[in-house]
Structures are given as structure tokens and as C-alpha cells.
Amino acid sequence: MDAEDFSFCDQKRPAHELASAAAFNLTDIRNIPVRVAVIGDMKAHGTMGWLHFIAPNQQICTVSESYVADLTGVREEYDILVVAGYDMRRLQRLLRLYQPVLTKKPKIAVLVGAMPSDRSKLLNSGYDDVFDQRTPVPEAQARLLAHHRRYRMSAETGSPRRARSFDPSLWCDSPLTARENEILAALAEKSPLPVLTYHLRKSQSGKRELANSSVRVLISTIRSKLKPGITISYAGCAYSIERSNP
CATH class of the missing domain: 3.40.50.2300 (Response regulator)
Structure with a gap:
């Protein structure tokens, strides 16, 4: 069909x-x-x-x-x-x-x-x-x-932290799950500055808090969906997302 x-x-x-x-x-x-x-x-x-x-x-x-x-x-x-x-x-x-x-x-x-x-x-x-x-x-x-x-x-x-408008298609070529979208939005908002893993574990929409290992898995999945020229890096206890210079 x-x-x-x-x-x-x-x-x-x-x-x-x-x-x-x-x-x-x-x-x-x-x-x-x-x-x-x-x-x-x-x-x-x-x-x-x-x-x-x-x-x-x-x-x-x-x-x-x-x-x-x-x-x-x-x-x-x-x-x-x-x-x-x-x-x-x-x-x-x-x-x-x-x-x-x-x-x-x-x-x-x-x-x-x-x-x-x-x-x-x-x-x-x-x-x-x-x-x-x-x-x-x-x-x-x-x-x-x-x-x-x-x-x-x-x-x-109803949330004390009102989510900002975010367009994942500016960063990714493939669809994201709701939790992947939240993590990518948090990284994109601070880009190119790093975001502590602790903050990425928390959800703005009231979903349960993630373990560090779950954040790693979600970050790995997001990496596979990023547009060319966009990278997510890890240093210490934080992740950052950045566009490479053309």
C-alpha cells in the first residue's frame, strides 16, 4: 500500500x-x-x-x-x-x-x-x-x-517550569521520542555550553527521573539521529551539543 x-x-x-x-x-x-x-x-x-x-x-x-x-x-x-x-x-x-x-x-x-x-x-x-x-x-x-x-x-x-518552543527538526533527521526530545531541547538551549547529567535526568513534563545509565543510552540514540555537522560531546559530568563550523 x-x-x-x-x-x-x-x-x-x-x-x-x-x-x-x-x-x-x-x-x-x-x-x-x-x-x-x-x-x-x-x-x-x-x-x-x-x-x-x-x-x-x-x-x-x-x-x-x-x-x-x-x-x-x-x-x-x-x-x-x-x-x-x-x-x-x-x-x-x-x-x-x-x-x-x-x-x-x-x-x-x-x-x-x-x-x-x-x-x-x-x-x-x-x-x-x-x-x-x-x-x-x-x-x-x-x-x-x-x-x-x-x-x-x-x-x-500547570508546571512551574514552562517549556520553551523547540523544533527538533533543526537538529535531527529522524523522529525523537518524548524523552529524547526533552534532552535534546535542554542541550540545544545551552549550546555550546555543557549541561550537567543531573539536569538531563529530570523531566520538565513530570515524567520519572532517569538514571545516569538511561541518559547515556538516550544520548547515544540521539547521536544516531543528528544532522551532519552536529555533535554531542561528554566531559566530566556534562554533555554539550555543537554545530561544526561550515
């Missing part, structure tokens, strides 16, 4: 709507980690291919019959949860079970063949939005970005 399979989505939309979606800078979605929780066998519906175009930086987990799923974010960081399935009641049940650990994340339901009444019930159960495979890709991306920014703004407003 390729991009041409979804070209019909754009052809159905008026020009002014496409222009509005473009204003959202939809390429930002590539830098946002999205966890896709799949309920049931979705292969026959073509929904997973459609979802890949909407959120390229995705992590897929399968929800068992007893609703066991990796949604806590402990092992891997993610910013948006997408729950995909064709049984509305199971989507509602999953959210009820995991709601306490998902209060700070946008929650999107993807229901195959969703009807207006289904969307209403899912929204009332706690989902922030409801898509199906008929939702145009640019529209779905714009809505994901809007929900992501709303949650981030809410978190930053």
Missing part, C-alpha cells in the same frame, strides 16, 4: 480546508510518538495501512482478550494513544480500565465503520476524538496535532 491509495481523501476536500490543514505544519506529526493499541484482527479492513500514513512514528501493541496491553508508557515513551478496533464496546471497556494512567495523554478511538451514534458514545466514554478509515489523512493528522498541542499546553501551564 502506498500514498496513492489515499489520494482520494484529498480530492474530496475543498481547497480552503486543505490549506487550513497545511497551516498546521503536518510534518510535525513525524516527531510525535504514537502508540496504537489494536483490538482484534484489523488486517482485513486496511485500517493499519491508513494509520501508518497518519502517524508514521508509531508503536503497535496488541490488546489481549482479557484487555492486557502495554499502555502505561513505562517501557517506551509515547505522546498519543490510538485505540483501533471494530467493536465499540471493547474500545469503551479498554478506556475505562486504563483511564487512570492515561489522563495526561490524548486518546483517539479508531472504529471501523463508525456511525454518528458510535462516535457520540465513544466521546462520552472519555475519548478525545473518533476516526474511521474514511477520515482523510490530512484532516486526521491536523486533529491529532491539535489534541497533542492542547495537552502539552495544559501540562506546561
Whole structure:
């Protein structure tokens, strides 16, 4: 399946709507980690291919019959949860079970063949939005970005240390996880001065404090994603990032 399979989505939309979606800078979605929780066998519906175009930086987990799923974010960081399935009641049940650990994340339901009444019930159960495979890709991306920014703004407003705007695409060629993005932002803000490992261990968004070994692993991953001419150095107990002279 390729991009041409979804070209019909754009052809159905008026020009002014496409222009509005473009204003959202939809390429930002590539830098946002999205966890896709799949309920049931979705292969026959073509929904997973459609979802890949909407959120390229995705992590897929399968929800068992007893609703066991990796949604806590402990092992891997993610910013948006997408729950995909064709049984509305199971989507509602999953959210009820995991709601306490998902209060700070946008929650999107993807229901195959969703009807207006289904969307209403899912929204009332706690989902922030409801898509199906008929939702145009640019529209779905714009809505994901809007929900992501709303949650981030809410978190930053409630934090004593308000995060500054940061564009990781100026430093990296590949998408970053949320924690990698935080570390890179801290380094970039002080560049070319060093930042103590102690400060990199702490999160501005309220996530758990990292061990020094975890910081080393994340720095190593960030290094592999940097643009040419950008280097991260380590000296003593601090890291620094710097652009080489042209």
C-alpha cells in the first residue's frame, strides 16, 4: 500500500480546508510518538495501512482478550494513544480500565465503520476524538496535532517550569521520542555550553527521573539521529551539543 491509495481523501476536500490543514505544519506529526493499541484482527479492513500514513512514528501493541496491553508508557515513551478496533464496546471497556494512567495523554478511538451514534458514545466514554478509515489523512493528522498541542499546553501551564518552543527538526533527521526530545531541547538551549547529567535526568513534563545509565543510552540514540555537522560531546559530568563550523 502506498500514498496513492489515499489520494482520494484529498480530492474530496475543498481547497480552503486543505490549506487550513497545511497551516498546521503536518510534518510535525513525524516527531510525535504514537502508540496504537489494536483490538482484534484489523488486517482485513486496511485500517493499519491508513494509520501508518497518519502517524508514521508509531508503536503497535496488541490488546489481549482479557484487555492486557502495554499502555502505561513505562517501557517506551509515547505522546498519543490510538485505540483501533471494530467493536465499540471493547474500545469503551479498554478506556475505562486504563483511564487512570492515561489522563495526561490524548486518546483517539479508531472504529471501523463508525456511525454518528458510535462516535457520540465513544466521546462520552472519555475519548478525545473518533476516526474511521474514511477520515482523510490530512484532516486526521491536523486533529491529532491539535489534541497533542492542547495537552502539552495544559501540562506546561500547570508546571512551574514552562517549556520553551523547540523544533527538533533543526537538529535531527529522524523522529525523537518524548524523552529524547526533552534532552535534546535542554542541550540545544545551552549550546555550546555543557549541561550537567543531573539536569538531563529530570523531566520538565513530570515524567520519572532517569538514571545516569538511561541518559547515556538516550544520548547515544540521539547521536544516531543528528544532522551532519552536529555533535554531542561528554566531559566530566556534562554533555554539550555543537554545530561544526561550515
